[in-house]
Amino acid sequence: MAAGNAGALRGAAERWLFGARAVETAPIHLGQRRIYVLPTAAGWVFALVLLVMLIASINYSLSLGYALTFLLGGVALASTVHAARNLLDLTIRPGRGEAVFCGEDAVFRLLIDNPRAARRPALALRAHGRETVFELAAGDGAEIALACPTARRGEFAIGRTVLETRWPLGLARAWSVFTPATTCLVYPAPEADPPPLPVDRAADGTRLRSGGEGDEDFSGLRRFRDADSLRHVAWKVVARGGPLLTKQFTGLVGADLLLDSAALPPSLDLEAKLSRLAAWLLAAERSGCRYALVLGGTTIAPGRGELHLHRCLRQLALFRNVPSGTRDA
Template sequence: MLKLPKALTQPFSSRWQAWLHRRHPSGRAQLLTQNRVYIFLSRSGLMFVVMTLTMLGGAINYDLALAYLLVFLLLAMALVSIFHTFRNLLGLQIAPGRVEPCFVGESARFEVVLENAGALPRHNIVLRYDEAETAIDVLAADNARVWLSLPAPQRGWLRAPRLGIETHWPLGVFRSWSYANFEQRTLIYPKPEVNAPPLPQAAEGVGEGVITPRGQDDFAGLRPFQRGDSPRHVAWKAAARDDGLMVKEFHGEASHALWLDWDALPPGLDSEARLARLTAWVLMAHAAGLSFGLSLPTRRLPPEHGDLQRDACLAALALYGIKEPE
């Protein structure tokens, strides 16, 4: 294939990208309007055209009326299919959904929500983030959710690239496509150390994995329920008043808490190794239902328990030394 010098293609390519970006501005939900949906022959469509033209040659040469009829029927069907293919994307609303963080080496998952306000179903809509690709149908006046997985090579923020949307339905002769810029991003946590040493001893001699029974006198207040909270701590009376689920909080946990401390690690470890070990410990402590705090050179997270604490600690580890983007 002909390769143009980069000096020539570079300005063109960046202009092209800029043009695409203007046409498909980033934002939350995007409606695929007429000026954002493109259509052209697909690869098999090109083959189809070559085939019909060959048959047309035969029809002319042998003066075969039925061959003319077949060629024109096929061409007419292909022409009609343009509108079906175009319609399949036109008016579809695409919005970013949830994201699922993951550890380095795993796949980060991004959700995309497709909403079809139209009265006809949409068939075989292919969504693509680079090589991550998935296809889905969206019923008439309905919505559909799709998860796309992207590999997570390094810790920190993983930003999803421009989302490609395309369809070949119904005949595959034409391909209709569009783009959406969501700037969906998710956190990639450091890879936890394999066979990490056991958790360090908690301060003040509290045994590993032992939760001191909490008395009513330690009650400190109510906070909204979070996943991972023990049902024993739910304030059922408050729940009955229709205030949503609230959880009772207690004093006195911090003093027995486990501190996962960057500075307490052996001096031979480099910073990524430290992050890996701390990540493993966060997971271990959370799994054991412990209350734990995290101390990094840049941040300190006071001891807490539950999923929120785990996520906060993992986020702090993921972003250690990384500048937060605007």
């Protein structure tokens, strides 16, 4: 609890001191003016110990005490320089962020290059209260993934990001603050237990029926007919000495499925409606049928497949009560 409070206070102090940077274009270069260095808690304790040693050496005229005090002080100062140099001249470029559902972690990827012929150990990348620890080889780069929690749908930016190090002794913390231009899309969280698909609504106004012969969900066995496909024969039953039976499947047949936000119960609020539509989109895609989406004044024509699914989910994620009359075919 104390560590969490300390981290929150440190974050608030950094925001007050350094403010919120505007989104920066790539590549982001960490020059000398962008690196800040301060003692850590261990560094302040170390400084206090050195002060006590210096006072004791003065009080008792200890030559070896002076030598040890100044030696340790020099080591501490050298570690501060090395901490700053561990970040100097690094280059950051934003990577690709994949879409996720609300409540899942959004994974942001940053490409960090080390142009210097020396490795960069003990680096840490922080954003939205999450941290990823890594190191870079000499003259090499790496793609660093940082998982951040999501709490609402829409476009989610990584925002204010901190790259820091406490190498080599942990007595000083060197860090740099930047805002890379990387975002990801957060879809509405699908309803946990949605009602069945509205199979009575079709995109062309006709009734969409279910329960016919399809190849989606297993529904039972019936006696074999001469016209039945051999691949649907229940061969396991035959192998046990049973009769020749055919496996039956049910699937959605008929016209294209229509998912219309206006047909949802008015008792549901906007987020609940979007959550139900997200669950229905996933179910419709699994069923293999074609489906259309009507949301507000926007219509997405019938289709299926991964690209069509993400197109519909994107519409849910970015929905902001758009004016009616817009048609997206």
